[in-house]
Amino acid sequence: MLRVHELTKRFGQAVALNSVSFGIEPGTIHGLIGPNGSGKTTFFNVTTGFLAPTAGRVMFKDMDITGMPSHKIARLGIARTFQNTSNYANLSVRENLVTAARNRIETSWLANILGLRSARTEEEMHRKSADAILERFGMREFASSLACDLPGGTQKILGVAIAFSTAPRLLMLDEPLAGLNSGEKVRLMEIIRGLRDDGMTLLLIEHDMKAIMQACDRITVLCYGDLLAEGTPAEVSRNPATIQAYLGEEAA
Ligand SMILES: Nc1ncnc2c1ncn2[C@@H]1O[C@H](COP(=O)(O)OP(=O)(O)O)[C@@H](O)[C@H]1O
Numbered sequence: 001m002l003r004v005h006e007l008t009k010r011f012g013q014a015v016a017l018n019s020v021s022f023g024i025e026p027g028t029i030h031g032l033i034g035p036n037g038s039g040k041t042t043f044f045n046v047t048t049g050f051l052a053p054t055a056g057r058v059m060f061k062d063m064d065i066t067g068m069p070s071h072k073i074a075r076l077g078i079a080r081t082f083q084n085t086s087n088y089a090n091l092s093v094r095e096n097l098v099t100a101a102r103n104r105i106e107t108s109w110l111a112n113i114l115g116l117r118s119a120r121t122e123e124e125m126h127r128k129s130a131d132a133i134l135e136r137f138g139m140r141e142f143a144s145s146l147a148c149d150l151p152g153g154t155q156k157i158l159g160v161a162i163a164f165s166t167a168p169r170l171l172m173l174d175e176p177l178a179g180l181n182s183g184e185k186v187r188l189m190e191i192i193r194g195l196r197d198d199g200m201t202l203l204l205i206e207h208d209m210k211a212i213m214q215a216c217d218r219i220t221v222l223c224y225g226d227l228l229a230e231g232t233p234a235e236v237s238r239n240p241a242t243i244q245a246y247l248g249e250e251a252a
């Protein structure tokens with residue numbers, strides 16, 4: 001689905017990504033973990049066109065998207081969330097989802113996932129899909145609330161729902177569980193696993209090790225720009241380099 005080859009990003013002298021190569025298989029949840037400052041968010045920025053890489057290549061479904069502008073990459077089917085929430089603060093939750101749906105290029109497979117029946121107009125389809133997404137993300141009671149009035153955790157869940165509304169093939173989430181209470185975390189992880197089970201591909205940056213280990217099919221560990229380890233949760237969690245650099249820090 002996504003493959004990077006010797007991807008490097010430097011900021012002046014600092015190397016945020018140092019010749020990183022790995023791939024994300026379709027229909028999987030792929031975890032991206034590592035200590036703060038390891039280049040995880042930079043990886044998102046470079047693969048989604050918000051920053052140009054210094055060197056290396058980014059491939060999406062056999063297309064070379066290296067250095068493409070972010071709006072073009074989004075239209076090819078990659079959606080992302082940011083560490084901080086982003087939504088239209090003065091629109092209601094439902095209006096946020098309808099607006100995101102209007103930016104969709106191709107709707108048929110999402111309509112399938114959501115079980116939408118055909119609509120007379122595009123606008124009716126967007127409203128139906130907004131309602132189905134409200135349901136799926138457990139946000140029906142907030143449909144008419146302004147996004148800015150939502151509790152913090154619900155705002156973050158809305159961010160994921162908005163990204164999903166654009167019907168991406170690859171959904172990239174940057175610390176979606178940060179700021180959520182334990183009930184919200186369980187709910188969002190269930191939603192994320194449900195998306196994977198429906199065939200979506202997800203790349204997940206997250207510090208919550210329990211959630212990562214339970215949900216991910218594969219995990220890549222970055223450590224200050226270097227790819228430290230790659231494998232299944234079991235492989236990564238018994239990898240000595242990972243334990244020393246990262247998991248040990250958690251356990252300590
Ligand atoms: N726009 C930027 N300009 C300069 N340095 C940056 C920029 N973005 C990230 N960095 C640096 O790159 C390194 C990796 O940062 P980041 O990708 O945010 O790490 P992570 O998300 O893993 O915590 C850090 O040293 C950070 O200071």
Ligand SMILES: [Mg+2]
Pocket residue numbers: 040041042083
């Ligand atoms: Mg980050």
